[in-house]
Amino acid sequence: MIRKSLLLVLLAGTGTISALSVAPPALDAWPAVRPPAANPAVEQRVETLLSQMTLEQKVGQMIQAEIKSASPADVRKYQLGSVLNGGGSFPQGNKQASVQDWLALADAYHAASTTVAGVSIPVLWGTDAVHGHNNVRGAVLYPHNIGLGATGDADLVQAIAAATASEVKATGIDWVFAPTIAVASDFRWGRTYESYSEDPARVRAFAAPFVQGMQGKAGTAEFLGPLHTLATAKHFIGDGGTAGGVDQGDTQVSESELAYVHGQGYADAIAAGVQTVMVSFSSWNGQKMHGHRYLLTDVLKGRMGFDGIVVSDWNGIGQVSGCANADCVPAVLAGIDLFMVPEEWKAFHGNLLAAVKRGDVPMARIDDAVRRILRVKARAGLLDSVKPSARVAAASVGSAEHRALARRAVRESLVLLKNQGALLPLPKTAKVLVAGAGADDISRQSGGWSLTWQGTENSNADFPGATSLVAGIREAVKDPSQVQYSADGSYRSRPDVAVVVIGETPYAEGQGDRRDLNQALAQPADFALLKKLKDDGIPVVTVLLTGRPLWVNPELNRSDAFVVAWLPGTEGGGVADMLFRTVDGRIAYPFTGRLPFRWPAEPTQAQAIRTASAPAPLFPVGYGLDAESKSTVALLPEFGAAEKPSALTEMVLFERGPVAPWRLSLGDKGGWSQPVSGGMTQSANGTVTVTSFDRKIQEDSRRVVWNGSGIGQVFLQSAQKQDLSAMKAAQGALVIDMLLESRPTKPVELRIDCGYPCGAKANISEVLKIAPLNTWFSLSLDLKCFENAGADLSKVDSGMLIATGGKLSLGITGVRMVPGAAEKAVIRCKG
Ligand code: BGC
Ligand code: BGC
Numbered sequence: 001m002i003r004k005s006l007l008l009v010l011l012a013g014t015g016t017i018s019a020l021s022v023a024p025p026a027l028d029a030w031p032a033v034r035p036p037a038a039n040p041a042v043e044q045r046v047e048t049l050l051s052q053m054t055l056e057q058k059v060g061q062m063i064q065a066e067i068k069s070a071s072p073a074d075v076r077k078y079q080l081g082s083v084l085n086g087g088g089s090f091p092q093g094n095k096q097a098s099v100q101d102w103l104a105l106a107d108a109y110h111a112a113s114t115t116v117a118g119v120s121i122p123v124l125w126g127t128d129a130v131h132g133h134n135n136v137r138g139a140v141l142y143p144h145n146i147g148l149g150a151t152g153d154a155d156l157v158q159a160i161a162a163a164t165a166s167e168v169k170a171t172g173i174d175w176v177f178a179p180t181i182a183v184a185s186d187f188r189w190g191r192t193y194e195s196y197s198e199d200p201a202r203v204r205a206f207a208a209p210f211v212q213g214m215q216g217k218a219g220t221a222e223f224l225g226p227l228h229t230l231a232t233a234k235h236f237i238g239d240g241g242t243a244g245g246v247d248q249g250d251t252q253v254s255e256s257e258l259a260y261v262h263g264q265g266y267a268d269a270i271a272a273g274v275q276t277v278m279v280s281f282s283s284w285n286g287q288k289m290h291g292h293r294y295l296l297t298d299v300l301k302g303r304m305g306f307d308g309i310v311v312s313d314w315n316g317i318g319q320v321s322g323c324a325n326a327d328c329v330p331a332v333l334a335g336i337d338l339f340m341v342p343e344e345w346k347a348f349h350g351n352l353l354a355a356v357k358r359g360d361v362p363m364a365r366i367d368d369a370v371r372r373i374l375r376v377k378a379r380a381g382l383l384d385s386v387k388p389s390a391r392v393a394a395a396s397v398g399s400a401e402h403r404a405l406a407r408r409a410v411r412e413s414l415v416l417l418k419n420q421g422a423l424l425p426l427p428k429t430a431k432v433l434v435a436g437a438g439a440d441d442i443s444r445q446s447g448g449w450s451l452t453w454q455g456t457e458n459s460n461a462d463f464p465g466a467t468s469l470v471a472g473i474r475e476a477v478k479d480p481s482q483v484q485y486s487a488d489g490s491y492r493s494r495p496d497v498a499v500v501v502i503g504e505t506p507y508a509e510g511q512g513d514r515r516d517l518n519q520a521l522a523q524p525a526d527f528a529l530l531k532k533l534k535d536d537g538i539p540v541v542t543v544l545l546t547g548r549p550l551w552v553n554p555e556l557n558r559s560d561a562f563v564v565a566w567l568p569g570t571e572g573g574g575v576a577d578m579l580f581r582t583v584d585g586r587i588a589y590p591f592t593g594r595l596p597f598r599w600p601a602e603p604t605q606a607q608a609i610r611t612a613s614a615p616a617p618l619f620p621v622g623y624g625l626d627a628e629s630k631s632t633v634a635l636l637p638e639f640g641a642a643e644k645p646s647a648l649t650e651m652v653l654f655e656r657g658p659v660a661p662w663r664l665s666l667g668d669k670g671g672w673s674q675p676v677s678g679g680m681t682q683s684a685n686g687t688v689t690v691t692s693f694d695r696k697i698q699e700d701s702r703r704v705v706w707n708g709s710g711i712g713q714v715f716l717q718s719a720q721k722q723d724l725s726a727m728k729a730a731q732g733a734l735v736i737d738m739l740l741e742s743r744p745t746k747p748v749e750l751r752i753d754c755g756y757p758c759g760a761k762a763n764i765s766e767v768l769k770i771a772p773l774n775t776w777f778s779l780s781l782d783l784k785c786f787e788n789a790g791a792d793l794s795k796v797d798s799g800m801l802i803a804t805g806g807k808l809s810l811g812i813t814g815v816r817m818v819p820g821a822a823e824k825a826v827i828r829c830k831g
Helices: 002-014 040-052 055-061 072-078 099-114 145-151 154-169 200-215 255-262 264-271 293-303 329-334 345-358 363-379 400-413 442-446 469-476 524-535 553-557 573-579 725-729 765-770 783-788
Strands: 063-066 082-085 124-127 232-236 276-279 309-311 415-419 432-435 483-486 497-503 540-545 561-566 651-655 662-668 671-675 680-682 688-693 701-707 712-722 733-742 748-753 759-763 776-782 796-804 807-818
Touching: 040 363, 055 063, 055 345, 055 363, 063 072, 063 345, 072 099, 072 345, 124 363, 145 154, 145 200, 145 400, 145 561, 154 200, 154 400, 200 255, 200 264, 232 264, 232 293, 255 264, 293 309, 293 329, 309 363, 329 345, 329 363, 400 561, 400 573, 432 469, 432 524, 469 483, 469 497, 469 573, 497 524, 524 540, 524 553, 540 553, 540 573, 561 573, 651 662, 651 712, 662 688, 688 712, 701 712, 725 783, 733 783, 733 796, 759 783, 776 783, 776 807, 796 807
Parallel strands: 063 082, 082 124, 232 276, 276 309, 432 483, 432 497, 497 540, 540 561
Antiparallel strands: 415 561, 651 807, 662 671, 662 712, 680 688, 688 701, 701 807, 712 796, 733 776, 733 807, 748 759, 748 796
C-alpha cells in the first residue's frame, strides 16, 4: 500500500514512466503457498497464553541472546524467548565441551525459563548445525552444501538433515539454522559453499527434503518428535545474488528474478512446513532486508502464507538505516518476530518496551510476533516438555552410522574433471606419494563453520573420530607402508603416482569473499608443488579442496587426473574410496558427482550469467566424468598465470582480513613472528594483542593494542617476495585505513621489509600525535620514502609493519598499495 502511493508520488514528480527504474511491487510474481494446516488446539492454547502475558514478557520472548552474554539467570529475569550459540561458541567457552556439558547448559536454561513468576514459557535454543552439528567436538561433519549439490541426491540430503537433527537433539538443542537455500550467483562470495547450486531448480529440489529430514514430515507422528529439530530456511532473500559477490551486499535484480531465481527454495520449504525463516543481511535494490516490510510481511507472511517465526540475523537490524543493534523500530514494523541481538539484548529489551509504550509499535505487531513464537514452541512440543536431558533419545553424536552416511556423501560429491589415460582409479598396490598442504588437515577439508566460526585455529586433535585424506588413503591401499606422505612433495623413493591435495584454506562469510578466482596466484605454493612433481615426471592426481569453482587452468595442465572434492568434512575415507580400485581390480565406486556450478574458463569469470549470451565456461553445470573415462583436457590457456597481473591496479593487503598472499602476524621479544588467527591473538610476552572487531560488517577490522611492556609489532607478510618497484614508479603509496584510539606514548615506526634486516622505516609518531582520535582516517605514505631510506622495493616480504615500545591502541580496516596516491600522501618524500 505504502509503496503504491509512494510510486504515484514519484510518477507525478517525474512526469514520465521511463524515468523510473523501480518496477511496482507485484505480489503475483511470488508463488502462493499453502503451508501444512494449523492445528486448532495449538492455536487455542497460544491465544490463552498470550492473553496471560505481560508486555515485558512478550518483549522478552522476542529476544534471542548469545550464550556468552546471557546466563540462565538472565533468561529467567527477562524471560528471554531464545538463546543461540554462534559459530565457535560453546558451553563455558570450552571448545572441548562434552555432550554432557551441552546438555547441562540446556537444562540450566530450561530450568531458568520454567521457574518464573506468572506464565512460564520454555526457552528455545538455536545453533548453526550447517554441515552436521559443527560446533560440537566429536560430531560428524558432512560435506558443505556445495558438495551435496554435486551429488544431486535429494534422499541423501534428507538423511543428512535427519542425522544432524538427531545429533543436535542429543545435546539438548531444539533448533537448527539450516538449510541455507541461497542461490550463489557470483562465486567470489565467501558463502558460495553454503549454496547447493547456482541452479535454482537444484536448490529447490533439496529444500523440502532437507526440511522434512530435519523436522520430520509434517502431519506425521515424527514431526518435531524426539529425533527432530526445527529447521530454518535462510537467508531471506537474495543473499546469493549480491553485486560482485560481496557478502551482505546489494542484490540488484528485478522482482521476478528475485522470486524465480532466489526464492525458489522458499516456496517448497514453506509447503514442507519449515517453522522459521532467517532474514538476509543483504539489501534488495538498496534497501536492507531487515527493514523490508513488503518482502517480509506482504510477500513472506502474506502471499507465501508463512505462519512461523521470522528471525533476524546476527546484529542484522543494526544495518537498517536509522537503526542500531539495540534499537530498531523499523525492523519490528517490517515483520521480524524474533531478534538475534547477541550481545546488546538488554538494551534492546528496554528500547522495544519503550517504543511500544510510546505507541511507535502497535500492540498488534507485538502479538503477531509472540503468537508465532509460541506457536512454533507449541508445535515443537516445548510447552509440555520435560528438561532437555530427559528427552534425549540416544547418544548419536559421532555415531558409526552417521560416519558411514557422511562417507557415502563424500563419495557421491566428488567430481572428476580430468582423467588422462584413465589413471583413476588407482590399483591398491600402487606406490603412492601423498602430498600437499591439505592432505593431513581436517580443518582444511572441513572449511568454515567447523568447531570455530571461520574453521581456523583447529588442529586434527580437535576432531576425534575424524579421518584425514592421507589417513583414508593409508586405509585404502593394500600395504600402508607403501604410502609416503610429505606436505611439500619430497620423497625418499620414487612413487608410481602422487596424490596432491591442494586448495582453499578455511573461511566463513565475508572473510571468504575474493576478488577473483585465480588460484595459482592465491596459493602459489600449491601450484609450485604440482609443477615440481610434473617436472619430475611423476603422474599426478590432484584433489582440490574448495568452497567454490576456481580458475585452475595452470593446475589442470599439470595434473593427469583432477578431482574436485569441495569441503568433504570429517570423513576423508570417502575420498580414498573413489581413488582406488577393489583388490581384484574392479571399480569400487563410479564417479557420479556433477558440477553444481559452472567452472570458470578465465580468472574473472565468476558469475552465473543466466542468459543465452553468457560466455562459455570451461565446464558447464552438470559436467563430470565417469570413472575409467579416458577423456582428457587439452592444454588450457594460462594467461600468464602465477605471474602478477600486468596492468597496475591497486594491490590490497588487507580488506575484511588479510588478502592472500599476505598474512597478518604479530610479535614481541618472546617471538617476533606469530600468525594472527581467529578472534584474538596475543604475542608471546603479551606485549601486543590483536582482536577482531566490526567496522561495517562482522570482524572486518582488527584492533591492535600495545601494552607498553616492550617492543611489539604487527605486520602483513607474504611468503613470496613481492615486487613493488612498478608500484613505486607509478607514484604509489601505502595507505592504511585506521582508527586511532589512544595517542602513542613512545615513538611508533612504520616499516616495509625486504627480508629483515633489509628494510626501511618511517617515524609516524608525529602524525599519530595530531591525527583525529576515534574517527576512521587514512594514513598514506609515499613508497619512495622507503626506498630513499634503503628498502629494496623489488623484494618486499613485509608490506606493512607497525612497531612501538609504548602504549597504543589502533584499529585497522584496510591496507593497500595505491598507484598515483603518492602526491597526496600524508607522508611524502623528495627525490
Ligand atoms: C550468519 C547466519 C548464522 C548466524 C548465527 C550469521 O552471521 O549469517 O547464517 O545463522 O550468524 O551464527
Ligand atoms: C561470532 C560468531 C558468530 C558470527 C556470526 C562472529 O562475530 O564470533 O559466533 O556466529 O559472528 O556472524
